[in-house]
Amino acid sequence: MSEYRLEMSGVVKTFPGVKALDHAQLKLRPGTVHALMGENGAGKSTLMKCMFGIYHMDEGEVVYEGQKVQIKGPLDALNRGIAMVHQELQPIPERSIGENIYVGRYPTKRIGPIVTVDHEKMYQDAAAVLKEVHLNYDPKAKLGTLSVSQMQLVEIAKAVSADCKVLILDEPTSSLTAAEVEALFTIVNELRQKGVSIVYISHKMDEILRISDEVTIMRDGQYIGTWDAKGLTTDFIITKMVGRELSNLYPPRSNVPGEVVFEVEDFTSINPKSFRHASFQVRRGEILGVAGLVGAQRTELMEGLFGLRCHSAGKITYKGKELKINQPKQAIDSGIAMLTEDRRATGILGVLSIADNVSIASLNQYLIGGFVLDDGKIEQLVRENVAKLSIKTPSSKTLIQSLSGGNQQKVLISRWLANDPDVFILDEPTRGIDVGAKYEIYCIIAELAKQGKSVIMISSEMSELIGMSDRIMVMCDGRVTGFIDGKDANQENIMALATQFE
Secondary structure: OOOOOEEEEEEEEOOOEEEEEEEEEEEEEEEEEEEOOOOOOOOHHHHHHHHHOOOOOOOOEEEOOEEEEEEHHHHHHHHOOOEEEOOOOOOOOOOOOOHOOOOOOEEEEEOOOOOEHHHHHHHHHHHHHHOOOOOOOOOOOOOHOOOHHHHHHHHHHHHOOOOOOEEEEEEOOOOOHHHHHHHHHHHHHHHHHHHOOEEEEEOOOHHHHHHOEEEEEEEEOOEEEEOOOOOOOOHHHHHHOOOOOOOOOOOOOOOOOOOEEEEEEEEEOOOOOOOEEEEEEOOOOOEEEEOOOOOHHHHHHHHHHHHOOOOOEEEEOOOEEEEEOOOHHHHHHEEEEEEEOHHHHHHHOOEHHHHHHHHHOOHHEEEOOEEEEEEHHHHHHHHOOOOOOOOOOOOOEHHHHHHHHHHHHHHHHHHHHHHOOOOOEEEOOOOOOHHHHHHHHHHHHHHHHHOOOOEEEEOOOOOHHHHOOOEEEEOOOOOEEEEEEEEHOHHHHHHHOOOOOO
16 A cells, blocks of 8 residues: 555646646645645646646656546546645636535436436535535625635635545635635644645745645756655755745845835725825835735725726826826826736736737837737737746747746736836736746846836735835825835834724
């Protein structure tokens, strides 16, 4: 009898122009949390999609509970007791929580010759599963009434409902609050005690070192090694992930903030529960960090400035001229760019190519005779940006949805660089991105500031704000509660302002 519940070995998976997996391997023991780590594009999610039957391997084998198996698809995987919670959720918001938990495998009953869904049993079972994972939700409520983080917890309940023996969690805490992370860890620990094998994919080092029993690291589609989590350090993991030592997590900066170019006065949302009386200034060549806890209304304020949300009062001044911004086109025409928080939902156009995604905000600059697109100039623009930002892609015609998160983020930055704006609003620019790609994006941000661009950067990672910002603006409950000079910023004085409720 093998000590492993599931073994993958010699796994090869090739997509057009890209070898995503090159003889990768993974071995899972019962009752353990096995962290799977690597940079974006290392092949972690691809390997898991092979395990879950979404992708079919070109080479390699899977041994599950001592038997060599071929997993034909996700339903086959679920029937075998292998469940996966994906990084990108695919909820059905207009259906109930119970229906979402049992979609594709509803309990049925026979009424004469007709087989129908047994709704009573489905909701009873859903209620029991929700209770098992400590979620106090009504299984008959619409899934769309929940927040993104609550939907993620429902996905975990869905996996538990399959009575899984192997559970794959792909970036499970990317949209969870600190309290919800603790709730997730409670569930993970209970499943581990029941003998479930858990694959845990995350870029958050503190989580990995806290929750894992073993750590496997991948790089460029290849298996690098597996280590006992006890005794591992962040530096060791980073070195193995990127293949080199990162002596400094943040690049040296040579930007020199100049005169005030962007000013916001008394900006107030039409929604009384959102941002109100917000005032701040940004200098030429300055990186202004924006800190705050979940619910501080940081994103809402920036979306208001970009014309995505309505405001009832306030004034925006750019280079001494008052701007009237009620829709994004007016912001773009005024030289303002915004990288959104959720690249999958509101950033990328997944079914379009990299070329389309880069050029979409600046197509009017590439017209022949005012109405025909100059494909040659667009292709040149894309080639320049792919080279400048080191975007890993076989071709500009590649669909953006096939790229890793870090490369998708670089494409979105390229979209705005093509417009040559003067004010960049970056909302969580490194969310869900590995440490190597983070450094590359930090270098891009530093270079923008050096060129004299004004950068407003929202981040939930305090170390990132402290490492990158010239000044930090802190918000709490919709209000700006204070400013801290970058040289003086620390977690204590940021948290003091972030919890300054009225």
